[in-house]
Amino acid sequence: MKRLLSFCMLTVLISCSTSEKSGKTISIPAKGKDLPQKWKLTAMTGMIANVPPISGNDMEYQEVLLLHSDSTFTKTRERDGNIMESSGGFEIVAETDGDYLVLSYPEKNELVGNCSNEPKEWFRFDSETQLVGTWWACDGPGLFFERQD
Secondary structure, eight states: OOOHHHHHHHHHHHHHHHHHHHBBBBTTTTTTOOEEEEEEEEEEEEETTOOOOEGGGGGSOEEEEEOOTEEEEEEEETTTTTTEEEEEEEEEEEEEEEEEEEEEEESOTTTTSSSSSSSSSEEEEEESSSEEEEEGGTOOOOEEEEOOO
């Protein structure tokens, strides 16, 4: 009887430890043969509650992330006809609340949107085709990226 109970407890623990979000498992799309990838900023929010996201040409700027197969990235921002570009390395980090894309820049610059002085940006995988920036946790804009095929 003790063995059966132990087996049942182990089964429950293993079942509860799988990585699930919204009732379905999400595979991390930025690994292996899925690279290179293009992610485009499709919507942004401000800091005012109950205001819908801004999208398309109404956004303050347009932005694209290119993830390369050698674990490097290029980020391009177009604002008022001016184009800025920066690059660095990226990694996928598994945290208890989900999987994140972490961009590491050689130094802090205008394209880095985060809550610290570090030259890093964190984006959460909300699905296989959507990344959400974490900058809005500290009064930055909410940034929503969609994978482009």
